[in-house]
Amino acid sequence: MGSEWLQEMSYKHVIITEFGGPEVLEVVEENALPEPGAGEARVKILAASATFTDTMVRKGVYYGFKETPPLSPGYDMVGVVDKLGVGVTGLKVGQMVADLTVWGAYTEYMIRPADSLVPVPVGLDPAEAVSMVLSYVTAYQMLHRIAKVKRGQKILAHGAGGAVGTALLELGRLFDLEMYGTASKSKHELVKSLGGIPIDYKSEDFLAKMQAVGGVDAAFDAISGENFKRSFKSLKKGGALVPYGFYNQAMGKGGNVALDYMSVMLWNILPNGRKASFYSIGDLRKKNPEWFKEDLGALFDLLKEGKIKPAIERRMKLEDAAQAHKLIEQAAVKGRIVLMVNE
Numbered sequence: 001m002g003s004e005w006l007q008e009m010s011y012k013h014v015i016i017t018e019f020g021g022p023e024v025l026e027v028v029e030e031n032a033l034p035e036p037g038a039g040e041a042r043v044k045i046l047a048a049s050a051t052f053t054d055t056m057v058r059k060g061v062y063y064g065f066k067e068t069p070p071l072s073p074g075y076d077m078v079g080v081v082d083k084l085g086v087g088v089t090g091l092k093v094g095q096m097v098a099d100l101t102v103w104g105a106y107t108e109y110m111i112r113p114a115d116s117l118v119p120v121p122v123g124l125d126p127a128e129a130v131s132m133v134l135s136y137v138t139a140y141q142m143l144h145r146i147a148k149v150k151r152g153q154k155i156l157a158h159g160a161g162g163a164v165g166t167a168l169l170e171l172g173r174l175f176d177l178e179m180y181g182t183a184s185k186s187k188h189e190l191v192k193s194l195g196g197i198p199i200d201y202k203s204e205d206f207l208a209k210m211q212a213v214g215g216v217d218a219a220f221d222a223i224s225g226e227n228f229k230r231s232f233k234s235l236k237k238g239g240a241l242v243p244y245g246f247y248n249q250a251m252g253k254g255g256n257v258a259l260d261y262m263s264v265m266l267w268n269i270l271p272n273g274r275k276a277s278f279y280s281i282g283d284l285r286k287k288n289p290e291w292f293k294e295d296l297g298a299l300f301d302l303l304k305e306g307k308i309k310p311a312i313e314r315r316m317k318l319e320d321a322a323q324a325h326k327l328i329e330q331a332a333v334k335g336r337i338v339l340m341v342n343e
């Protein structure tokens with residue numbers, strides 16, 4: 001009886017006690033569940049994405065991130081409400097919910113402010129639902145809130161075989177976009193299956209290709225540096241560049257984030273007939289929290305109607321977080337990885 005009670009109260013989470021490589025991710029067992037305070041909910045996690053952004057948090061190179069170890073990575077999660085703190089209305093124990101946590105979701109249980117939880121429609125697969133939170137909201141908002149693409153327009157998506165790239169393609173296809181996607185050869189079949197025209201960035205010149213088709217209406221670029229410049233040049237008059245990450249810097253391939261920011265701001269104000277503005281899911285959520293809930297809700301509806309199906313290459317266990325990070329940093333993942341928790 002005693003040990004059963006202890007087992008019920010204990011839970012696992014993945015933590016880092018220092019920034020570093022995948023080996024700093026360790027599984028730790030706690031012997032008491034966290035208790036929700038007023039206005040909070042305890043969530044029993046069912047699925048958490050493992051993403052490139054989590055690897056940046058783990059390495060301590062995620063721009064603007066002020067937390068220091070010990071901490072758990074985990075930018076998003078789907079789970080069920082397990083316990084409510086006082087004063088929480090509008091949520092029920094047992095209900096499935098999602099959240100953009102930024103960090104902390106590699107765990108079996110976590111406490112969240114109740115008002116940041118978004119209800120997940122009954123019947124959705126937790127792994128597919130969690131794919132909507134960071135990657136698909138990013139793709140959706142860049143397409144529809146920032147670039148404001150119109151049906152049938154042309155776009156260029158870099159990293160098209162990755163988590164955000166595949167989301168851009170799936171959502172762009174619903175809008176009949178003509179989509180070009182840079183990816184290494186191993187991901188070309190995936191890009192094609194999602195309606196994209198693959199470009200092997202390692203052997204082909206994407207700028208020349210885009211100029212040959214008359215330029216694109218929007219380019220989505222998380223690679224950074226020289227790539228931003230070439231993406232901007234790929235635009236037709238009236239086109240928009242949406243830079244949204246610094247993949248190369250995060251991978252230690254050089255570059256300068258401050259310089260990139262300044263260049264993009266300059267291109268945006270110069271009278272060149274094109275626009276350029278950074279996208280950040282966190283900044284937009286802070287500025288307009290209702291958009292986040294609305295857009296995530298719209299994505300859950302698309303998922304429920306069977307109009308989208310996220311490319312999940314692997315479902316792994318919480319204990320496999322280090323292996324998941326290794327695969328992501330080797331660019332060995334076609335689509336995305338989801339960590340399945342409390343199965």
Ligand SMILES: NC(=O)c1ccc[n+]([C@@H]2O[C@H](COP(=O)([O-])OP(=O)(O)OC[C@H]3O[C@@H](n4cnc5c(N)ncnc54)[C@H](OP(=O)(O)O)[C@@H]3O)[C@@H](O)[C@H]2O)c1
Nearest residue numbers: 052159161162163164183184222244245247279280281331
């Ligand atoms: N601003 C935001 O709010 C926001 C939100 C989510 C993610 N992000 C950022 O977006 C980026 C992508 O995230 P993700 O989760 O999609 O990562 P991911 O799943 O690891 O995908 C990145 C992809 O880029 C490809 N790639 C690497 N170098 C490339 C290059 N030079 N040109 C074209 N493709 C290249 C990689 O595979 P191959 O090399 O094999 O093709 C990989 O498939 C990250 O920098 C992340 O931090 C930003």
